[in-house]
Amino acid sequence: MTAAERDCDNRAAGDGSGPRHVAIIMDGNGRWAAGRGKPRHQGHRAGAEAARRTVEHCRRLGIPYLTLFAFSSENWRRPAGEVRMLMELFLRALERETDRLVESGVRLRFIGERERFSGTLRTRMREAEERTAGNSELGVNVAVGYGGRWDIAMAARRLAARVADGEIPAEAVDEHALARELCLADLPEPDLFIRTGGEQRISNFLVWQLAYAELYFTPALWPDFSETDLDRAVAWYGGRERRFGMTPDQVEPDPRA
Ligand code: IPE
Ligand code: IPE
Ligand code: MG
Numbered sequence: 586m587t588a589a590e591r592d593c594d595n596r597a598a599g600d601g602s603g604p605r606h607v608a609i610i611m612d613g614n615g616r617w618a619a620g621r622g623k624p625r626h627q628g629h630r631a632g633a634e635a636a637r638r639t640v641e642h643c644r645r646l647g648i649p650y651l652t653l654f655a656f657s658s659e660n661w662r663r664p665a666g667e668v669r670m671l672m673e674l675f676l677r678a679l680e681r682e683t684d685r686l687v688e689s690g691v692r693l694r695f696i697g698e699r700e701r702f703s704g705t706l707r708t709r710m711r712e713a714e715e716r717t718a719g720n721s722e723l724g725v726n727v728a729v730g731y732g733g734r735w736d737i738a739m740a741a742r743r744l745a746a747r748v749a750d751g752e753i754p755a756e757a758v759d760e761h762a763l764a765r766e767l768c769l770a771d772l773p774e775p776d777l778f779i780r781t782g783g784e785q786r787i788s789n790f791l792v793w794q795l796a797y798a799e800l801y802f803t804p805a806l807w808p809d810f811s812e813t814d815l816d817r818a819v820a821w822y823g824g825r826e827r828r829f830g831m832t833p834d835q836v837e838p839d840p841r842a
Pocket of ligand 3: 612613614782
């Protein structure tokens with residue numbers, strides 16, 4: 586973790602009640618469009634706008650890290666026309682938004698299997714990362730072509746290679762070693778997970794990293810997800826007691842202290 590990121594963490598830790606990392610499955614674009622008698626791609630377009638609003642609001646709230654699930658490894662199975670349209674939208678959003686993100690102090694990162702994307706998209710992703718690398722106001726990670734199982738498998742492969750090279754013994758492979766090889770290993774794990782669209786499942790998002798996240802599900806369709814909806818989720822999070830396996834007495838502050 587860089588010094589800038591640590592500063593960012595400390596600031597957000599504040600009174601300790603706010604989430605330091607929010608992870609969102611942005612679901613419901615297709616249903617939003619269908620409900621309006623529009624083609625699915627209009628839903629995705631409205632979804633991109635909701636993502637822009639959410640990034641802006643996270644910045645206002647002083648949340649240090651936001652991870653957005655934009656396209657899963659399973660979404661490659663969708664009809665070719667929808668995939669093509671999503672790639673176009675993604676490319677256009679990158680070209681349109683990068684300048685604004687550079688200005689607003691957002692650091693952008695992409696996680697997922699990049700090799701499956703076109704050369705142009707890979708270049709744009711790299712450029713956006715490079716151009717925002719010096720920013721530390723809000724870290725935005727966009728999961729594209731991402732799967733939690735892929736992430737864990739790649740981490741295991743890297744560790745296996747180090748064992749095979751004799752760099753580390755097999756006994757050094759434990760949960761800490763594996764966690765260090767995963768995407769976003771340098772960030773705090775997500776504290777608050779939000780899924781819009783009403784489904785209550787993880788859909789192969791950050792399966793390892795979400796082990797202790799507080800899970801918030803809302804029926805709101807992603808294009809309708811507003812600043813107030815995010816405020817509501819964050820307020821709900823503030824009321825959770827996070828015990829990490831301990832008893833309430835161990836985690837509640839002693840009122841006499
Ligand atoms: C989420 O919305 C966006 C992506 C998965 C790319 P959906 O496209 O899954 O919308 P619904 O679930 O069909 O409504
Ligand atoms: C999850 O949504 C992936 C993203 C939002 C990017 P899906 O709509 O693909 O999830 P399932 O298939 O309904 O679980
Ligand atoms: Mg969906």
